Amino acid sequence: MTVTQPTSSPVETIKAASDLLRGALATELAAPEANVSADSEQLLKFHGVYAQDDRDQRRARSLAGESLAYSFMIRVAIPGGRLTTAQWLALDAVADDVADGSIRLTTRQAVQFHGVAKFDLRTVATTLHGHLLTSFAACGDVVRNTVTCPELALDGASDTRCDVATRIARAFKPATRAHFEIFVDGTLAVSGGDVEHDFYGETYLPRKFKIAIANPGENCVDVYAQDLGLVPATHPEVGDGFVVLVGGGLGRSYAQEDTFARLAEPLTFVTHDEVIELIGAVVDTYRDLGDRSNRRRARLKYVVADGGIASFAKEVSRRYGPLRAPIAIDLAAADDHLGWREQQDGRWRLGIRVGAGRVRDVAEGRGLRSALREVLDGRDLTLVVTAQQDLIVAGVAPDDRAAIDQVLKRHGVRSLTELGAVERTALACPALPTCGQALAEAERVLPNVVDAVQGEVDRLGGTRRIQLRMTGCPNGCARPAVAEVGVVGRTKSTYDVYLGGGPRGDRLARVVREKVKLDDLPEVLRPHLERWRDEGREGESFGDFFDRVTPS
Ligand code: SRM
Ligand code: SF4
Numbered sequence: 284m285t286v287t288q289p290t291s292s293p294v295e296t297i298k299a300a301s302d303l304l305r306g307a308l309a310t311e312l313a314a315p316e317a318n319v320s321a322d323s324e325q326l327l328k329f330h331g332v333y334a335q336d337d338r339d340q341r342r343a344r345s346l347a348g349e350s351l352a353y354s355f356m357i358r359v360a361i362p363g364g365r366l367t368t369a370q371w372l373a374l375d376a377v378a379d380d381v382a383d384g385s386i387r388l389t390t391r392q393a394v395q396f397h398g399v400a401k402f403d404l405r406t407v408a409t410t411l412h413g414h415l416l417t418s419f420a421a422c423g424d425v426v427r428n429t430v431t432c433p434e435l436a437l438d439g440a441s442d443t444r445c446d447v448a449t450r451i452a453r454a455f456k457p458a459t460r461a462h463f464e465i466f467v468d469g470t471l472a473v474s475g476g477d478v479e480h481d482f483y484g485e486t487y488l489p490r491k492f493k494i495a496i497a498n499p500g501e502n503c504v505d506v507y508a509q510d511l512g513l514v515p516a517t518h519p520e521v522g523d524g525f526v527v528l529v530g531g532g533l534g535r536s537y538a539q540e541d542t543f544a545r546l547a548e549p550l551t552f553v554t555h556d557e558v559i560e561l562i563g564a565v566v567d568t569y570r571d572l573g574d575r576s577n578r579r580r581a582r583l584k585y586v587v588a589d590g591g592i593a594s595f596a597k598e599v600s601r602r603y604g605p606l607r608a609p610i611a612i613d614l615a616a617a618d619d620h621l622g623w624r625e626q627q628d629g630r631w632r633l634g635i636r637v638g639a640g641r642v643r644d645v646a647e648g649r650g651l652r653s654a655l656r657e658v659l660d661g662r663d664l665t666l667v668v669t670a671q672q673d674l675i676v677a678g679v680a681p682d683d684r685a686a687i688d689q690v691l692k693r694h695g696v697r698s699l700t701e702l703g704a705v706e707r708t709a710l711a712c713p714a715l716p717t718c719g720q721a722l723a724e725a726e727r728v729l730p731n732v733v734d735a736v737q738g739e740v741d742r743l744g745g746t747r748r749i750q751l752r753m754t755g756c757p758n759g760c761a762r763p764a765v766a767e768v769g770v771v772g773r774t775k776s777t778y779d780v781y782l783g784g785g786p787r788g789d790r791l792a793r794v795v796r797e798k799v800k801l802d803d804l805p806e807v808l809r810p811h812l813e814r815w816r817d818e819g820r821e822g823e824s825f826g827d828f829f830d831r832v833t834p835s
Contacts, residue, residue, distance in 0.1 A: 294325050304326055304461040304462070319334060338716040380406075385642060387642070424487040426492045511528065525555075704747065711761055715755060723778060739805050751767070780795055
């Protein structure tokens with residue numbers, strides 16, 4: 284594989300000059316301004332912090348000659364999405380004390396706070412640190428939060444399997460003490476003693492690097508959408524381990540035609556003991572071969588796509604040693620993990636649907652946030668954020684289920700039987716007003732879009748499920764590129780409509796209509812849905828049907 288590295292992008296220069304992610308952060312965070320410099324915005328990302336402004340206020344403020352309404356988003360990396368009761372309650376307090384009153388569960392099992400003032404960033408970081416949580420490396424050009432199927436994290440898996448996300452987090456968390464010094468301790472050590480891992484070096488990775496671990500049986504984590512995916516399997520010769528997939532990623536840019544969504548493909552099989560070293564070799568390969576000149580084409584998927592998987596495998600094996608051939612995997616449709624399920628230890632867990640991942644109250648003391656506080660009061664439970672932006676409350680004693688149901692009901696949290704089929708699995712990214720990249724609305728209009736799509740599904744008669752995912756731009760944060768119906772922001776008032784992904788997450792959806800107004804979405808979907816009703820095979824999902832009958 285030949286590598287040419289022309290001029291580095293400006294972010295590469297910022298990283299190189301940052302003294303391992305310090306830059307001028309300490310000074311700028313203490314300065315009276317509400318925002319930070321553009322260079323510091325880039326470095327803040329590594330610390331899990333995004334500079335944002337309230338886009339609803341942009342126009343009025345600019346007309347009034349006022350500065351933007353700056354605030355910050357903080358993302359907390361939670362390996363496998365697993366939290367203790369004490370950790371959840373600490374996050375709940377942060378939501379009120381310094382954020383906008385909501386806890387936002389993400390499509391990668393993390394938690395975000397929006398609307399945090401610059402001067403409160405350290406308070407949040409200290410609180411997180413006190414509860415063995417951190418925002419460090421939740422964003423930035425590093426190995427990100429590893430997503431794990433809740434089934435592996437909660438039961439049905441050996442310790443070695445369910446601990447992999449934590450082992451990955453430990454192995455690939457940057458070594459620099461910058462975060463602790465700047466955000467937690469407040470005292471900057473005299474620099475020079477800090478050494479970063481070789482796989483990062485002073486300029487870290489070309490871009491973000493995402494890992495997910497699927498359940499052997501189903502694909503709730505969208506394992507094909509990852510830079511590196513692990514699928515537990517048993518090898519006929521070496522026993523238990525993982526099939527390793529590489530080169531997935533869903534973001535693309537309207538402005539740059541050589542960007543695209545791509546599914547990961549099999550690279551090798553590793554045992555549990557080998558997995559960290561193999562990931563290290565893939566990360567090394569990416570560090571060396573990833574594009575550092577153009578951030579839009581800097582993800583691993585372009586290295587794999589441009590050179591081909593065979594050439595990529597050769598590069599990895601140069602750094603790792605001979606690679607075993609991968610074995611076949613067969614992932615079924617994603618489980619949404621919702622409702623009451625019995626655990627292997629005889630306790631129960633409840634998967635609660637959280638619309639677009641936004642945990643908040645609808646009135647003072649009433650709503651999901653308050654309900655969860657009440658549920659956790661006097662109980663020692665485990666919580667798991669899912670990759671579908673939902674929350675599982677686990678470890679419930681069998682005779683305690685009714686009491687928990689009552690608390691949720693009193694707070695207006697609807698049970699599984701009260702949810703519509705479309706609503707049950709619909710995802711949306713935050714988009715406006717917080718996301719600086721949003722071209723159109725997503726989370727805020729999701730309930731209306733769900734109603735519109737549900738209306739069309741109801742017209743078909745019977746009970747059918749369909750998977751809807753919506754984003755405010757083609758970066759694809761709610762993974763619309765692999766959905767049965769993907770609605771992707773194109774302009775302020777229009778969306779591109781994608782159809783034909785599927786619940787197994789192993790196929791890319793295809794664009795069927797561009798620049799559609801939301802009011803026209805039912806009309807665009809109707810003929811496809813009617814054809815599914817009339818010509819679909821018994822039990823065939825909409826995505827599978829669309830893919831079967833639509834020539835590519
Ligand atoms: Fe994302 C950037 C939100 C999962 C692809 N994503 C952003 C930013 C930080 C906007 C920005 O750069 O200024 C968004 C913050 C908005 C806000 O106000 O909170 C944002 N992404 C999210 C979350 C919160 C969406 C959600 O509804 O939950 C997810 C947080 C995950 C986490 O906990 O780490 C989130 N983002 C994803 C996913 C899905 C996934 O990883 O499973 C993708 C597609 C997969 C992929 O990476 O290809 C995704 N986000 C992007 C991209 C495109 C990257 C690319 O290389 O193509 C961007 C833009 C960028 O990085 O410059 C982006
Ligand atoms: Fe923002 Fe686009 Fe991601 Fe939505 S998909 S959160 S609009 S970057």
